Amino acid sequence: MTRYVAGRLLLVIPTLLGMSLLIFALVRLLPGDVVDAMLTGDVGASAGAKAAVRRALGLADPLPVQYVKLIEGVLSGRLGASLTSGEPISGIMARAIPITGELAVLAVVLATAVGIPLGVLSAVRRNTWADLIARIAGLAGLSVPNFWFATLALLVGSLVFHWIPPVTWIPPWQDLWGNLRQMAIPAVAISVYLMANVMRMTRGTMLEVLGLDYIRTARAKGASARSVVFRHALRNSLIPVITVIGFQVGNLMGGATVVEVIFGLPGMGYTLVQGIFGRDYPVIEISAMFLAAVFVFINLLVDLLYGVVDPRIAPA
Amino acid sequence: MMRRHRTTDPIVESGARGRSLTRRELVRAGLAAGGTAAIARLVGGARGIAVAEAAAAAPKRGGTVTWAMTSDPAQLAPFGGVNGSAFEITSLVYESLLAWDRSLKVIPALAESWQIPDSRTYVFKLRRGVKFHSGKPFDAEDVKYSLDLQKTPPPPGVVQGFYPKIASVEVVDPLTVRLHMSEPDATVLGYLAWGRYSWIIPKGLYDRMDLRTHADGTGPFKLVEYVPNDHTTLARNAAYWNPDLPRLDGITMKVLQDEQARVAGLRSGAIDGTTVSTDSVRILGGDPSLAVLKGLTAVFREMEMTIRGDGKLWDNAKVRQAVSAAINRQEIIDKVYGGDALYSSKIPPGYGDWPIPDSALKSTYQKFDLPRAKQLMADAGVAGGFSVTLQSIAHPQDYTQIAEVIKEQLRQININVTVQPLEIGTFAKNNGEGAFEWQSTGRGMRGDPSGFFSDFDPTGAIDKAWYRGYHNQELTSLYYQGLHEPLPVKRLPIYRRLQEIVLTDWPAVPLVNPMYYQVVRRRLNGMYLAYDGTERGLIAAWLA
16 A cells, blocks of 8 residues: 555656646747737837846746746746746745635535435435436536536625625635635535536436445345445445545645636635736746646545555455 | 726716616617717716705715625736726825816825926925824925936836936925926826825835835825735725725725626625726626726727738738728727727827717728728728637636627728637737737827827837737828927817827727726715826715
């Protein structure tokens, strides 16, 4: 087990390195740079003036040098600063990661808490009204884009209740209740899709498992219905569900962008997109590398979790 | 071009307080907004309302408001920043020697008075007893430090073309400053009044703090905190030199990019005011808790052409004249802006007395005349037309929508336009380098009317990038005459003629000027649309 984990961890290094190179290259392939984005051509800045700003920002170095500096910085913990605001990247990340992390955690908790029971119910009560309603709700959840849900929630909130979540970010360590009031609707908005996905996946695998021989055996030996469903069937159905959730957590870290923009929450996705518009290279590179790293580690975590859920998978 | 999307004309401001616009009124205003006479009628009503209400209710002190900005300031450096959102913040925190009143008249700010003994000398008497937010008293040394630094702003500031021809700044005594010009330059007063590139900061401030995220000005509000991508907190400057101002205890400037979120914020009361589109005004107009402020932006939409003398057919002035004559600007206004825009000369409508009046634009200079356009194409020997690529800014969408309308219109004279929407970074790069045939873009606010013609300054970066093949002797000599002439009365005819040249020779093709809206909650009194697109109105605004 330890060797397996160590091996997987070692594999992470070349993955992350390759990724950093890819991200660096893609970012630099974007036409225009931070100076163009800042100037937008209208103030009559001369080419010489622009070149001076580029030199001051360290953009005049050859690209390989800039790449090496970036990697050096990441390895030594000196992440550099935003090219536009001058704010240290570490500060930007310290603000953005908790926001998106909290959104992702809330969304996953919500999706699991609602999606799995619904999926089980739907499978056990197959072809009943409950099943039908759950399946329709699931289909709707898959089809509704999160930004539409978010906009609708704002519209209903402002028109009917004259209330929308507070607009400026409230850190949970300052005011947990205020924070939850602020995060609840965005979290629901991004969890709807995941919830539906989890529900459908749980239902599908439950149905499959419920038809297997060992379930019949369990029933035959007189296990209670509750025990059959939860101890025997559900646990064996969870592997694909965990895969789905794990994959989505990675997605949620960067994919909640539109919802973050709508609710004015300066999370990872928002920061990344703003960075791209402003051609703020360090911000783009570091946040993209962070998101990629999260993806890699969550995949690793999911693989390890398989073993916990199903001991047969645990590598010898 | 991009970030300066919010300049407003107080002259046509209507419904300033106590009245929201219905859809019908909006449409009518849009249609009527044609002639200056119509504008004058609008003004009359609006001013009357505003003045009457101001007299009726005495302003109160106290309370804080949340204002939603449409994009992040990115950084707050006082010098060399070109981001319009940053200007919204700095205009509440910093001040310059002069300021503009609501109709663009130059008024005293940190300077109490000024004299122009000769065309190369400006003398400013400074206000006594002013203190920076840090407590440091303000004096002439601060002015010299600031004006010197503005010329070559420290990074990330960028040297820009608006800095007047100031050769040296002389400190005469602690409350007197004399500017020595290297050549006569009439842009000085406008440059100082605009403030955008001319704030005054305490001597040595750049060595003491990171001005991208901190500030120390003399303005009515102090910067408490700037959280990028989230919000900026401002608090009343209790030691402000004008004891009546500001009236609010504090302002939170929150970035809410999504228009629907801003609309919801207004309705729910989470925000007290923001900028919205015409469509949202139509939705919000009926809400009794909200008031609609309407004005003109000084950000006119314009089509640029590169004229390099490399054999492109539009190097020929006749072809450019045909293009403009074939463009139906009213159709652009109706289709892209739902009727809510005006024709624009090279100096946009509402910019003081300078622009060519709307009636003349419609009847003469920018008249839609297809037969004439066809004739001009025939005269130029290109009746068969040609193909051209028109780059447009992809977002906001109106630049591309304008391009699409133009594409359809120019089909009539056999010009085959390919519209190419580009993300702003790419667009800006092409714009700066002149890497385009035609572009659908916008031009912004200027401190002085000469600024609208700086593209044609033969020493400027734009002229080199776009106009290598374009020479107009009269335009160039009038451009310099206008810069050297200090007297507004004598400058007026110069800038009238400059506009005429552009609107007949068409090195650039000014199109239209969209209207500009802000919506505020009714509890916020005395707010107005500032011409320069800032929220300066908040300085004197107060909560009921």
